[in-house]
Amino acid sequence: MTQTTQLEWLFPIPLFRTQLEGFAEHRGPLIALAEERHAKNEGLKRSNVGGWHSGELRDDYNTAPLEWVGRQIHACTSAGLAQSRNITTPIDIQLDSSWFIINHKNNWNSPHTHMPAQWSGVLYLAVNESNAGEEGGRIVFVDPIPLGPVYRNPINAIIQPQEGLMLIFPSYLTHMVEPHFSDEKRVSLSFNFRVTAQNQER
Numbered sequence: 001m002t003q004t005t006q007l008e009w010l011f012p013i014p015l016f017r018t019q020l021e022g023f024a025e026h027r028g029p030l031i032a033l034a035e036e037r038h039a040k041n042e043g044l045k046r047s048n049v050g051g052w053h054s055g056e057l058r059d060d061y062n063t064a065p066l067e068w069v070g071r072q073i074h075a076c077t078s079a080g081l082a083q084s085r086n087i088t089t090p091i092d093i094q095l096d097s098s099w100f101i102i103n104h105k106n107n108w109n110s111p112h113t114h115m116p117a118q119w120s121g122v123l124y125l126a127v128n129e130s131n132a133g134e135e136g137g138r139i140v141f142v143d144p145i146p147l148g149p150v151y152r153n154p155i156n157a158i159i160q161p162q163e164g165l166m167l168i169f170p171s172y173l174t175h176m177v178e179p180h181f182s183d184e185k186r187v188s189l190s191f192n193f194r195v196t197a198q199n200q201e202r
Contacts, residue, residue: 011145015157016080016168020072020123023164029065030125034100034187044099047176051107054100057189061095069123069189070095076166077119077195090198098191103137109177111142117171117192124161126187135182137161142174161186 034054043052061070074093081087096117101109114120128135143155159167169175171192180186 013144013170013173014080014084015141016076016084016121016166017159018072018076018079018166018168019162020164020166022068026065026068027125027163030069030189031187033060033065034102034125034189037100038102047109047112048101048103049108049110051101051103051109051180057098057100058095061098066098069191072123072166073121073168073191073193076121076168077193080168081195087197092196092198094194094196096192096194098189101186101188101190103177103180103186103188105181105183106179108136108179111174111176113174114171114192118194119168120171120173120192121166121168121190123166123189123191124163124186125189126185127161127163128182128184128186129162135180136178137180137182137186138178139167140176140178141169142176144172144174161188 037054037057038052041055043054046053057066060066070093073095074091077093078091081091103109122139127137139159139161141157141159143157
């Protein structure tokens with residue numbers, strides 16, 4: 001009998017990545033809403049270093065243009081769970097929080113998680129794509145497994161933002177945003193939410 005060795009990967013971490021169809025139609029109203037909120041308040045201090053972090057947007061998801069974003073979060077999460085966990089039953093999304101981020105030149109976001117939320121995500125609204133990779137502002141996901149570098153490489157996952165790109169990931173995953181070097185501002189929308197199967201208690 002021939003001895004065989006089987007490779008198995010333990011503890012994979014899902015990341016749902018979607019380039020949203022129809023984004024161009026909604027981009028302008030979403031950026032206008034972010035700029036309107038920016039003009040009205042100084043924002044909050046969270047992980048942002050020099051950037052602007054809006055107040056809470058959760059209640060605004062009942063009206064345009066955020067109502068469309070809510071539907072995209074539901075669709076992307078449903079598709080991702082179907083692939084990663086073979087969950088094909090209808091799900092409910094309970095939005096916990098949401099906020100805009102506007103980063104100007106040299107602004108960035110320090111390493112952080114979104115605990116105790118269950119799922120988190122980001123939608124990129126305005127990104128300087130003319131010099132992708134050179135203008136900074138990339139999102140970096142940090143390997144959460146201790147001693148990971150000994151067994152696999154690389155230990156961090158880096159994703160270049162694109163307008164209309166939505167990323168959804170577990171809230172415990174540590175991440176940061178690299179310094180933004182472009183003269184053009186970068187605008188994004190972040191959110192935290194929980195998922196339950198329909199007709200089940202949250």
